[in-house]
Structure formats: structure tokens, C-alpha cells
Amino acid sequence: YTVPGQVYYNASRKLILKGVDGVVFVADSQLERMEANIESMQNLYDNVAEYGYDLTKVPFAIQYNKRDLPNAAPVKDLQASLNPGWQVTEPEKQQVQPDAGWPGEFLTWQVPTGEWIQRAPAHEAVAVTGAGVFETLKTVSKLVLKSLG
Incomplete structure (x- = not known):
């Protein structure tokens, strides 16, 4: 299913x-939409x-x-604004995981304080062309198949 991003929906x-x-958050990359994206992301969390889910545990x-x-x-x-990451407390998930989509970046990594952080995978897109x-x-x-199996 898909839903519009505007807060009034x-x-x-x-x-x-x-x-x-599973959830895909589609952000409008335009600079002038940044605040609306942040508001929609918070709204999603x-x-x-409210349904008892934790978005950091859902595909x-x-x-x-x-x-x-x-x-x-x-x-x-x-x-930085929409996908800064969240704390990983499960020891089995505390391992560096490179982000295949962003060379030199990580989906899971340890910060200097020793805390482990994970972020959602992200992709660039141009929906009108399908890219x-x-x-x-x-x-x-x-991610959905992995969570079911």
C-alpha cells in the first residue's frame, strides 16, 4: 500500500x-521539503x-x-536529518556492516563512545523515470523475507 506524505493524511x-x-519512507529531496520530510518521519515513528511496533525493528x-x-x-x-541511526543493544547485531549502496558508509558501526549505531538502508531515486x-x-x-524466516 502507499499513502501520501502530507501530515493532514x-x-x-x-x-x-x-x-x-515492511515500510519504505519516500523523502522528497528538494531542499524546501526538508522540514516537511522531518515532520513526516517523526509522524511515522x-x-x-501507537501499534506497539518499534520502527527500528521493522523492515x-x-x-x-x-x-x-x-x-x-x-x-x-x-x-543526517532523516536517517541518523539508532542504538543497537543486541550483542549479536553489534558488528560493522558496510552499506553496499554507499561506499565508505555503514549500516551498522561503533561510535567512539563504544555505542553501536544502525541506520536504515537508503536509495536515491527519480520516480518519474523509475531510477x-x-x-x-x-x-x-x-528485509521482510529475512524477518519472516
């Missing part, structure tokens, strides 16, 4: 999230929590859409 988003197997990927536009924010800024869309779907599908 919150009731629709909540209904769709009930019983979700809140809505998932979850992020797609940075509209990468072809001249006013697209740098991916590093999008990652990056299948890659995002493939990523979240693999």
Missing part, C-alpha cells in the same frame, strides 16, 4: 500501518509506536526521491 497512514510487514528502508532536480539536498544532509525505485523495493522485500 495522518489518519490514512495510521490505518495502512496496522499490521505492516509515532504512528508505528524499513528510505528512498530519497527527485534526485534529478537542481534543488535536491545533498544525500549527506538527508541522511532507484526497484532497488528500494528489492531492499525492503529482502
Whole structure:
């Protein structure tokens, strides 16, 4: 299922999230949409929590859409604002995991304080041409299958 990102569609988003197997958050890469993206991401975390889920434990990927536009924010800024990561407390998950989509970056890593951090896999996309869309779907599908098996 898909739902619009605007905050005033919150009731629709909540209904769709009930019983979700996986989530893809599609962010609008335009600089002027950054605040709206942040608000929508927080809204997603809140809505998932209302159903007793933890978004850090649900198959979850992020797609940075509209990468072809001249006013697209740098991916590093999008990652810092929308996908900074969360603490990993399970010892079996505390191992460095390179991010295949971003050479030199990590999905799981240890910070100097000793804390382990993990972030959602993210893909750049241009939905109107289809670029990056299948890659995002493939990523979240693999995560869903892994969570079921």
C-alpha cells in the first residue's frame, strides 16, 4: 500500500500501518521539503509506536526521491536529518556492516563512545523515470523475507 506524505493524511497512514510487514519512507529531496520530510518521519515513528511496533525493528528502508532536480539536498544532509541511526543493544547485531549502496558508509558501526549505531538502508531515486525505485523495493522485500524466516 502507499499513502501520501502530507501530515493532514495522518489518519490514512495510521490505518495502512496496522499490521505492516515492511515500510519504505519516500523523502522528497528538494531542499524546501526538508522540514516537511522531518515532520513526516517523526509522524511515522509515532504512528508505528501507537501499534506497539518499534520502527527500528521493522523492515524499513528510505528512498530519497527527485534526485534529478537542481534543488535536491545533498544525500549527506538527508541522511543526517532523516536517517541518523539508532542504538543497537543486541550483542549479536553489534558488528560493522558496510552499506553496499554507499561506499565508505555503514549500516551498522561503533561510535567512539563504544555505542553501536544502525541506520536504515537508503536509495536515491527519480520516480518519474523509475531510477532507484526497484532497488528500494528489492531492499525492503529482502528485509521482510529475512524477518519472516
